[in-house]
Amino acid sequence: MTRTQQSRRRTAIYRELAEMAKRAGLPVPTVSFPGYLDRVHAKNRRRYAEVVPDTMDFRFAKATWDLDAAHRRGLLAHEVGHCIAHREIGPQHTEDEADACALQVLGVQMEYDAAWPGKGLQMAARTNPTYYESLAAHAEYGDAADLEDFGFTPAVEEYYGDAKYYGRNVIWVGTEGEMIKLTPVQLVPIEGNIFDFNKLATLRAAIENSDDRIELRSGYAAMSRVDPDSVRESIEYAEDNQDGELTTGDEDLDAWLVDPRGAVADGLYRTQAEAKAALKDAVRRKQGHLGMWIAQVRDGNHRAFAAVAAGERYVYLKVADNDLQDMRAALKGERSTFTRAEARELRDMLE
Ligand SMILES: [Zn+2]
Numbered sequence: 001m002t003r004t005q006q007s008r009r010r011t012a013i014y015r016e017l018a019e020m021a022k023r024a025g026l027p028v029p030t031v032s033f034p035g036y037l038d039r040v041h042a043k044n045r046r047r048y049a050e051v052v053p054d055t056m057d058f059r060f061a062k063a064t065w066d067l068d069a070a071h072r073r074g075l076l077a078h079e080v081g082h083c084i085a086h087r088e089i090g091p092q093h094t095e096d097e098a099d100a101c102a103l104q105v106l107g108v109q110m111e112y113d114a115a116w117p118g119k120g121l122q123m124a125a126r127t128n129p130t131y132y133e134s135l136a137a138h139a140e141y142g143d144a145a146d147l148e149d150f151g152f153t154p155a156v157e158e159y160y161g162d163a164k165y166y167g168r169n170v171i172w173v174g175t176e177g178e179m180i181k182l183t184p185v186q187l188v189p190i191e192g193n194i195f196d197f198n199k200l201a202t203l204r205a206a207i208e209n210s211d212d213r214i215e216l217r218s219g220y221a222a223m224s225r226v227d228p229d230s231v232r233e234s235i236e237y238a239e240d241n242q243d244g245e246l247t248t249g250d251e252d253l254d255a256w257l258v259d260p261r262g263a264v265a266d267g268l269y270r271t272q273a274e275a276k277a278a279l280k281d282a283v284r285r286k287q288g289h290l291g292m293w294i295a296q297v298r299d300g301n302h303r304a305f306a307a308v309a310a311g312e313r314y315v316y317l318k319v320a321d322n323d324l325q326d327m328r329a330a331l332k333g334e335r336s337t338f339t340r341a342e343a344r345e346l347r348d349m350l351e
Contacts, residue, residue: 009065020080029056037061053086074122077108109185128185139309142197144205156215165316172316174218184308203306219300223323226289232257249288
């Protein structure tokens, strides 16, 4: 690796870490690459990083430079997750709690890649594009009151054609055959949604504290699949509005999407053909947010995001018939290009 490449990767690590710390409301981190961690890593391939939460002092083995974007992001989010958990719970928190903080605060859903020994190496398969503020914090700013104050009743009034979908502490009541099961990283609030913190806190407390599952009428979502155009539009939009943005998982490619000529002039790519080939590869590998199904919550934002803040692993939402058809067609038409995990994810959503 050349010196320029090294310093570029070092900067990428620092930038990503600083951004995560900012999102989490933590102090500015310091980063170092001490030799002893290289020796630790040589003995145990899983050991890449350590952090001193009190001083936000992050240390990495130089092998971290060689990780791809998904592993690097997973690793960093896990370490920042330790700092958040240290603040919220204290020094005795667990590894799972660090990962839970990474999801709640940073929007990073952690997976473990079994190609590394032991538990495997952290990997951020997908990242929610709009976790620019902590949803958990949203719910914490508010005061919990009675559900009735916000027009909710303990049992939902049912209509013809309704069916019940069971979450951990929530029973979602929705229209049979029109429901979809989503993970927290897929949920995006509708643009400009004004969250009432008290309503969020009330719903979250009700979900967390009920002896039995509580019934909620499911909201409604519009599904879309991230392609290069949606990435480009979101980056252009984000320039004047700091709402999170979609990414191809590669800074150079993101820059090229927005300004192809400028990117080649700046030397990010030698030719347009080279950039196009890189994009094609990123689409095929479903890198970054590419290929991800996103649910924009059009109705029921408080219910959906309070459920996420309360720790629900899935949220059931109603979607339009043509959205369901598109997803079924994708599952059928692209079966051969899906990994088994992706096909399972899509089947899971449609179950
Ligand atoms: Zn850890």
